[in-house]
Amino acid sequence: MSDDILLSVEDLEVHFKTEGGIVKAVDGVSFQLKRGETLGIVGESGSGKSVTCNSIMRLIPSPPGRIAGGRILFEGRDLRTIPQKEMLRLRGNEISMIFQDPMTSLNPFLKVSRQLTEVLELHQRMTGQQARKVALEMLELVGIPDPSRRFDQYPHQFSGGMRQRVMIAMALLCKPKLLIADEPTTALDVTIQAQILELIRDLKEKVGTSVILVTHDLGVVAGMADDLLVMYAGKVAEYAPARPLFKTPAHPYTDGLLKSVPRLDEMEHTRLQSIRGLPPIVTKLPPGCPFRPRCDYATEVCGQDYPARRSFGGPAHFAHCHHPLQTPDEEVKA
Amino acid sequence: MSDPKPLLVVDDLKMHFPIYKGALLRREVARVRAVDGVSFEIYPGETLGLVGESGCGKSTTGRALLQLYRPTGGKVVFDGVELTALKGDKALFPYRRHMQMIFQDPYACLNPRMTVGDIIAEPLRTHGLTPDKGAMMEQVQALMVRCGLNPQYVRRYPHEFSGGQRQRIGIARALATSPRFIVCDEPISALDVSIQAQIMNLLQDLQQEMGLTYLFIAHDLAAVRHISDRIAVMYLGKVVEIADYASLYANPRHPYTRALISAVPIPDPEIELTRERIVLEGDVPSPINPPTGCRFHTRCPARRAHPEIADRCVNEVPLLQGDDHRVACHLYDIAEPRDRAA
Numbered sequence A: 001m002s003d004d005i006l007l008s009v010e011d012l013e014v015h016f017k018t019e020g021g022i023v024k025a026v027d028g029v030s031f032q033l034k035r036g037e038t039l040g041i042v043g044e045s046g047s048g049k050s051v052t053c054n055s056i057m058r059l060i061p062s063p064p065g066r067i068a069g070g071r072i073l074f075e076g077r078d079l080r081t082i083p084q085k086e087m088l089r090l091r092g093n094e095i096s097m098i099f100q101d102p103m104t105s106l107n108p109f110l111k112v113s114r115q116l117t118e119v120l121e122l123h124q125r126m127t128g129q130q131a132r133k134v135a136l137e138m139l140e141l142v143g144i145p146d147p148s149r150r151f152d153q154y155p156h157q158f159s160g161g162m163r164q165r166v167m168i169a170m171a172l173l174c175k176p177k178l179l180i181a182d183e184p185t186t187a188l189d190v191t192i193q194a195q196i197l198e199l200i201r202d203l204k205e206k207v208g209t210s211v212i213l214v215t216h217d218l219g220v221v222a223g224m225a226d227d228l229l230v231m232y233a234g235k236v237a238e239y240a241p242a243r244p245l246f247k248t249p250a251h252p253y254t255d256g257l258l259k260s261v262p263r264l265d266e267m268e269h270t271r272l273q274s275i276r277g278l279p280p281i282v283t284k285l286p287p288g289c290p291f292r293p294r295c296d297y298a299t300e301v302c303g304q305d306y307p308a309r310r311s312f313g314g315p316a317h318f319a320h321c322h323h324p325l326q327t328p329d330e331e332v333k334a
Numbered sequence B: 001m002s003d004p005k006p007l008l009v010v011d012d013l014k015m016h017f018p019i020y021k022g023a024l025l026r027r028e029v030a031r032v033r034a035v036d037g038v039s040f041e042i043y044p045g046e047t048l049g050l051v052g053e054s055g056c057g058k059s060t061t062g063r064a065l066l067q068l069y070r071p072t073g074g075k076v077v078f079d080g081v082e083l084t085a086l087k088g089d090k091a092l093f094p095y096r097r098h099m100q101m102i103f104q105d106p107y108a109c110l111n112p113r114m115t116v117g118d119i120i121a122e123p124l125r126t127h128g129l130t131p132d133k134g135a136m137m138e139q140v141q142a143l144m145v146r147c148g149l150n151p152q153y154v155r156r157y158p159h160e161f162s163g164g165q166r167q168r169i170g171i172a173r174a175l176a177t178s179p180r181f182i183v184c185d186e187p188i189s190a191l192d193v194s195i196q197a198q199i200m201n202l203l204q205d206l207q208q209e210m211g212l213t214y215l216f217i218a219h220d221l222a223a224v225r226h227i228s229d230r231i232a233v234m235y236l237g238k239v240v241e242i243a244d245y246a247s248l249y250a251n252p253r254h255p256y257t258r259a260l261i262s263a264v265p266i267p268d269p270e271i272e273l274t275r276e277r278i279v280l281e282g283d284v285p286s287p288i289n290p291p292t293g294c295r296f297h298t299r300c301p302a303r304r305a306h307p308e309i310a311d312r313c314v315n316e317v318p319l320l321q322g323d324d325h326r327v328a329c330h331l332y333d334i335a336e337p338r339d340r341a342a
């Protein structure tokens, strides 16, 4: 089993020290990612999506942050415990990350050509000329028109969509085994988003990269992800392959989320079923299930115990809920 | 649903922003043609959606309608009164209370040093609508309740509220003067998904109760389609297509509308798997130097497929034409628009 699993996150816990107390930004998150597959992570603002991704990259600022527990197994090795030098090597070669704002990974004062070739010279020990050739090919691959002319320009001379492409090109130069994309298209227009998503799909096929795609747009993951992780208040609400997640969600939050987004293909104007109340304040979580204040199915037990993990039609689909909307398999211990 | 007499008529609206150079001898070196000849009308009680990509001129159109910018060309007629012909703020003042705006970033437009109560009451004071303090407070609290805010929070400050709550404050303030027309400029884009639905429902309920007329601006076509009766699609300062919400989706005519629709992801893996995707090449050109003829010609897939019109696309500006479903594209000049739609 373990050979086709590229990444296995087990019981990850990340804490931040803040004025309001300890924030459990990620609290017991587990998932596995197979080679060549895409995992989508969705959830509201502050639910811990970025912190989960940053933990994998070892990019949690400390202080105030700290990985307080769990394991992050990449090809069987725990990224929490490998030496920093080894982590740096992995980060350039095997794991790459792209962000919502491309300027967080592009240096505004360096020509695009330099930023791309540097990675190759450093990590792949290429000569200047080899690197230039490979970098140009990559720019072409991500759809920069007339790449040789644009090669020696600075990032600010590119439009938002083009910068995003440059960042993707940079992230893919070393043909990473894992690409983490944190809201890569949130700041972009839909037609440009479509270009970028098409590009990621394409590269996945050609390079065989596994992808973690963070987004708040359920439509984006519907077309991209094999599996989905729904987070709420730092915890896993539900995890499932895309089809059952969209068709037969077990967690009331997932269900509510799906019903609250307008669909372009809705036939008539219907009223949206919104989730009532407000997103949780992570420093003031209620005991028991964090979704309880907004949940229509809540009972007394929901305010007392955190719901154990239950699976639905096999271990690939699970949720944490006392009163799931689907019939659970045999009760499993959390 | 449309009343035969429109509440708002927009005719060939233009909003050009000059770009100056030089410190002493300031001279105009170029113009941003942010809105460049836009026409539509909005009927009482309806929602007209305005979609298009970043920078295409949606917000500028909304502001020019409300005379927050004085248009550089064209006409805006509100309830029979030509606002663009009125000179000066004084002449406009009596109309302002009937036309309000809700913004994308509720935080940026709420004064951080004012209490929520004062923020909502401000337009009432400006327009001299409530004489005594007690009645004012009552009215403000009623507005808060109506917008889903706890009236006990009337003395709190904006930073004590979440994004969704701040948007409710912005809505309450816009409603204070009992306006008839509201421009909603991306009112949900900055909110969490689960909160977006709450705000859309609130806007719909208020419209029903108070007979409001909306211009709903957003780049999210699914949201626009959900809330609008009719939709206008903008590209680079122009309206390229306008139709009722159902036919715009079922029967889009403009090549840009088609691409836009195909680019909007649908939250259903099975549909996503089999959908036709039109991926446009390149970026939106600059409104300072827009392409000649049809502004979409640099990216248009249909132009490539129809060599017989390719030259006209570059040289001739297509006019918005049709009755209920209007489109500006040379593909539809030749035959009856309806025949070409199939």
Ligand SMILES: Nc1ncnc2c1ncn2[C@@H]1O[C@H](COP(=O)(O)OP(=O)(O)OP(=O)(O)O)[C@@H](O)[C@H]1O
Residues within 6 Å of the ligand: A016, A017, A018, A023, A025, A043, A044, A045, A046, A047, A048, A049, A050, A051, A052, A061, A064, A065, A216, A282
């Ligand atoms: N450097 C930090 N210091 C303190 N708290 C932090 C820090 N970084 C993140 N957090 C907290 O961790 C929680 C999770 O944040 P995270 O950025 O992972 O959310 P997210 O799901 O990515 O949200 P968004 O959709 O807004 O990007 C939040 O409550 C946030 O306040």
Ligand SMILES: Nc1ncnc2c1ncn2[C@@H]1O[C@H](COP(=O)(O)OP(=O)(O)OP(=O)(O)O)[C@@H](O)[C@H]1O
Residues within 6 Å of the ligand: B017, B032, B033, B034, B052, B053, B054, B055, B056, B057, B058, B059, B060, B061, B219, B287
């Ligand atoms: N006051 C101004 N002075 C100069 N140019 C302006 C001004 N306001 C807007 N513009 C320009 O006009 C064009 C249209 O801008 P506008 O804000 O109307 O677009 P939009 O469709 O609302 O975009 P978005 O979706 O990003 O909000 C843009 O190119 C913008 O840079």
Ligand code: SF4
Residues within 6 Å of the ligand: A251, A252, A253, A289, A290, A291, A292, A293, A295, A296, A297, A298, A299, A302, A307, A320, A321, A322, A323, A324
């Ligand atoms: S555990 Fe209870 S409160 Fe939580 S989601 Fe399930 S039913 Fe709702």
Ligand code: SF4
Residues within 6 Å of the ligand: B254, B255, B256, B294, B295, B296, B297, B298, B300, B301, B302, B303, B309, B313, B318, B328, B329, B330, B331
């Ligand atoms: S007029 Fe020509 S370029 Fe413009 S949308 Fe129609 S076919 Fe395309």
Ligand SMILES: [Mg+2]
Residues within 6 Å of the ligand: A049, A050, A051, A182
């Ligand atoms: Mg984030």
Ligand SMILES: [Mg+2]
Residues within 6 Å of the ligand: B058, B059, B060, B185
């Ligand atoms: Mg705008």
